[in-house]
Amino acid sequence: MRIGIFFGGPSREREISFAGGRTVYDNLDKSLFQAVPVFVDSHGNFILLDWQYLYKGTIRDFYPPVSALPDSEHKLQVYLESLGELSQAEQDRIIGEVGRRLRPDELVGLIDFAFLALHGPAGEDGAIQGLLEWYGIPYSGSGILPSAFGIDKIAQKTLIHALGLPSPAFRVLTADEFDAADPAALLAYLQKELGLPLVLKAPRQGSSIGVSILREADPAKFATAVERSLFRRTLTKDEWQRLGPQDRVAWAQHLTDIRDGIGLPVILDSDDEKVYYHPDELLRALDQKLTLQDAVRLTNTQGEQQVLVEAFVQGREFSCIVVEDVDGRPLALPPTEIVKGEEMFDYRSKYLPGLSRKITPIDLPEADIQRIREQCEQLFRTFGFQVYARLDGFLTSSGEIFLNDPNTTSGMLPASFFFHQAAEIGLNPSQFLTYLIRTSLAARRRAGLQPVKLGRKLRQLDEAVAGRQHEQKPRTKVAVIMGGYSSERHISVESGRNIYEKLSSSAKYQPVPVFLSGSSENYQLHVLPVNVMLKDNADDIRDKIEHYGAGHDPHPVLERIRHEAAQITSTYAAESVAVPEKLTFEQLAERVDAVFIALHGRPGEDGALQQQLERVGLPYNGSGVQSSSITINKFETNKRLRDAGLRVADHRLAARLEWEADTERFYQELEAQFPYPFIAKPADDGCSSAVKKLKNRAELEAFSRLIFRDQEELLEDAARTLSLGFKEEFPRKEVFLVETLISRDGARHFLEITGGLLTHRRPDGGRDIEVFEASEALATGEVLSLEEKFLAGEGQNITPARYAPEPAERQRISDEVKQVLHRVAEVLNIEGYARIDAFVRVRDTGAVEVIIIEVNSLPGMTPATCIFHQTALAGYTPYDFIDRILEYGKSRSEKLELRS
Known part of the structure; x- marks a missing residue:
């Protein structure tokens, strides 16, 4: 069956859609399906994408292609909309560099089924669903009406309240009302109606885009939050004049970011005659206008016209995937609790591993978890959702459940809720996608879309799945070792999962996920079941291993859900959910034919693990013992390269013993050899871990204190001095490497x-x-x-x-x-x-x-x-x-x- 994967799109979530489309492309069972990548650009063009562009890091890395970009003073990457109004011929020329334009009527001859990995407007709102129905093409997920309803947070809230279901109190604020009112008076009214804090949302966006939490009765902060949801920004002359030339470029780069800023194109003030498409022309306009007037207001041309204002709910946040079972009834998977270090589960926390924790199932009494599941299933039925949906909510301290913001398309990154919860019933990503395609075909057929044709497709797919289950082709078993105990452990898990998924959808290899923990003196290896492998990050995996190691029985809610899903898993999963299994290197050698080391830094790249694998006769990827022991050490690597006549930065090691013996002399000697600014970093870690450009003595002192500290916790004042990000890790070492800053x-x-x-x-x-x-x-x-x-x-x-x-x-x-x-x-x-x-x-x-x-x-092998x-x-x-x-x-x- 030819599966057209639709991804990208014009929405602000296009990058997550792009990454999710790649996940679907890689994980489709190659023995059942042929993947056809259909990239949707920001003008809504369908493009049969050349496969190599799927593996770019971002859309802007390949589209628009470099040849289509105008001369730019600041060389900022832009999306297609920043090229301005383009003729059909100009668009065709750009499209031709990355693939081939597809007319909608061509889709019928190209694909048998559309898998929709699109997000937001023009993806989840019923528009693409209607187009596909027009041409008789079955597609994944909900139909036209539930999709249109699922994108509109205001319509959802209205219906939830009309049905008497628990949901935060809300008000709707239009852009015209806000512009006509006094912000202080409007805030006073909303505070009286809803209390504080207030949650302000852009009503047709996802991924926490356009969301703010207002905790105090400050009219200026309130106005900023409203503008964020409307995708507007007011800039004063004083703000602009305080910024230097480079700071203004950075400001424009942030402003035009489609996720965290307001995006492009924009108009200035209420003058919609002149549209600014490119950051360079916007910077020039701001320089000019802010010499003549005290402030300007920038408004995205595709911004929202309403703001949803909700009462803040203090409670435990959860997310629950609901799927249809084989009979079309809603089945809630185990709800996941989102444990954050910040007050809001924002874009960065959702998609960067290690910033938040996902606990599945949520740590509650069985009866409370069951109540969450039942309410999610009820809302799924009430809204008429089909195939699957993601429902978010809160459980308050009084035991009340508030459901919020249902999504008809969930993020599809490898460790997203979507795959994470499916793994708890024993389905790996490839198997889950197969089930969703089958369920979607059945849903379209029930709705009357070409029932005879789709009935035939269902029978063919069922026969192919049954045949796949009974195949006995021998495959090469490869242990994919991931995790570790360094600051790179989360990225290692991302790499390992990606390798696992690439191998599991092949006919040649059978991957076996293995998690490494312990210490350099005592490696501990555990074979992981898929539900543990797809935990959010390395720490969650380690905790789950320890949980099973303590002899805990499977959670009773998981047992119940696995029983309810037995008909699904018996058809699509090769084996039942197991528990982590500890084993030695000798036992690993009996279990597998080869090893793929997906570790980064120490352990993994230092030669010690390679030595163990050679001892038991297991082939492995990457360099051998001797070469690995050199390249792990940046100082030794630089020395060898310099001795061979190659160029490297001037460098030296800075040792804790020197620092402790005479701190002032330690600093003075470094400053004498390396004029500020210079680079300081660990000598044996990668993934940008603790790599800092030090510009003065205060930063050098902060770096030294952090890297030579005794306790695990960071020193708050030193972390502030180095502007460490939220949950940014900083390893402890006995030495660090200092290098001259390489300049133009x-x-x-x-x-x-x-x-x-x-x-x-x-x-x-x-x-x-x-x-x-x-x-x-x-x-x-x-x-x-x-x-x-x-x-x-x-x-x-x-x-x-x-x-x-x-x-x-x-x-x-x-x-x-x-x-x-x-x-x-x-x-x-x-x-x-x-x-x-x-x-x-x-x-x-x-x-x-x-x-x-x-x-x-052993470079990072994450998907992009x-x-x-x-x-x-x-x-x-x-x-x-x-x-x-x-x-x-x-x-x-x-x-x-x-x-x-």
Whole structure:
């Protein structure tokens, strides 16, 4: 069956939709379905996307393509709408660089079913559902009417209250009412009606976009919150004049962000004759207008016209996925409690691993959990939802349940509620998607959409699923080791899950998820059942392992739900839900044929784990013991590269013993060798962990105190000095690395790059090194952040790197860069694959200087990591790349056996 996956779209949630579409594409059972990627751009065009663009980090990394971008002073990445009004021919030319435009009437001949991973307006509102029904194409999720209802928070609230169901009190505020009223008087009225705090929401948005919590009766803060929900922003002359040139660019970049700002295009004040599409022209206009007037108001042309104002509910927050069972009845999966460190479950907390915790099922008495499930099922029926929905709510201290903001499309990232709760009944992502496709076909047929044709499709799919269950093809068992105990453990879990999913949807491999915990003196390995593997982050997985290790019985609510879902799982799941199983390396060797190490930093990249695997004869990915023990140490890596004649930053180790012996001298010696600003970072951690640009003595002192601290908790004053983000981790070390800040140094062109490589075994036993086109990494702050590397839609990576505007010159520089990266791999004896980070300077003479920053022998393998962008350009799908890595490890193991 040909499954058209619709993702992207014009909404503010397009990046999460893009990442979710990729998850669906990767996890569809390849023996049952053929995936057809249909990217929807911000003008609503359908594009049959060339597969390699699926693995870009963000939409802006490939669309609009670089060739379509206007000359830009500040080089900010933009979406298609920032190109202004485009003719059909201009749009077709842009589309042609990434795929092929699809007319709606072409869809009938191209796909058999539409899987909708779109979010927000034009995705969840019934519009695309109506179009597909017009052409007789079955689709996933709810139909037209429940979708239209599910997008409208005001309509939902009105019906919930009319039915007498518990829900926070609310009022609706229109933009015209707000503009005509005195903010203080309006706030006083709302405070009287609803109390404080107030929750203000954009009524047609998801992912917590346009949401604010107002905790005090402050008219100015109230006005700011209303404007946030209307996607407007008032800027005063004083605010603007306090910003320097670079700060103004950063302000514009934040303002035009579709998730946290108001987005583009905008109008200024009430003048809708002039529309500003591009950040550069907006900056020029603001400079001009704010010399003539005291303030301007920016309004997004697609902003909201109403604000939903709710009474704040103090309670425990939960989210519950409800699916239809095989008979079409609603079945609530185990509700998940959201434990936050901040007051609001915002975009960043929802999608960056480790910032919030998801506890499934919510830690409550069985009767209370059952009440939540029953109310969610009732609301599912009341709203006429079909196939699945996500219902959010609160449980107050008095035991009252408030349901809020039902969603007809849930986020589909690998560890989202969607897959997380399905795993608790034993369905992995691939199996759950198969079930949803089958359930959606049945729902469309019940609604009268081509009942004979869809009845035939249902029978064919049921027969194929039954046949799949009885297949007995031997597959290579691969242990995917993830987790660890370093500050990189959450990203390691993301990498491991991605490898697991790529392998599990193949016909060649059978992945076995394994979690590593313990310490460097005592590794502990546990085979994970899928429900534990899909916990939110590494700490949740570790806690669940300890829970089972303490001899706890399965939660009675989980037992009940698994019993209710037995007809689903017996058909779609290969095995029942198990518990984590501890095993030794020797037992692992009996269980699997090979290992994929998805760990980052220590342990994993240091050679110690590789030594254990070689001891028990298990082939593994990446470099061998000796090379890994060198590349884990940034100081030793730099030394070896410099000795080989390669460029690296000036560097030295700063030790705790020196700091404790004479703190002032310690600081003075560093300052004498490294003028401010300079870089300080751990010598053996990656993933941007604790990498800081230190600009003065106070920051150096704060960095030293944090990294040399005795206690686990951060020192609050030092954390504030370094502006550490919420839940940003900072490891404790005995030494740290200090490096000269690499600068432009008068070069014509200067950029940061990251380049991947893959090694191949030759027939004579030697190896060839294939270096891919490097990616250009754009940091919005002082160094690349964790979010920019791993949060969907956050990072900016351009592949191939823009060394020069002319193609021939760009390729000349690229070839020189690749030669240097090739030399790095030779010097360090890298095997399998690696990622090398560097700065590149291009002089006016054309001379190319490559300064190596660090080498990662086990680079991040999260779904959108830039190494997949690079391998796609070379013709490798992510699965192909992973397969080559495993095959190289196998050949090296065979070579070692022959030697022994």
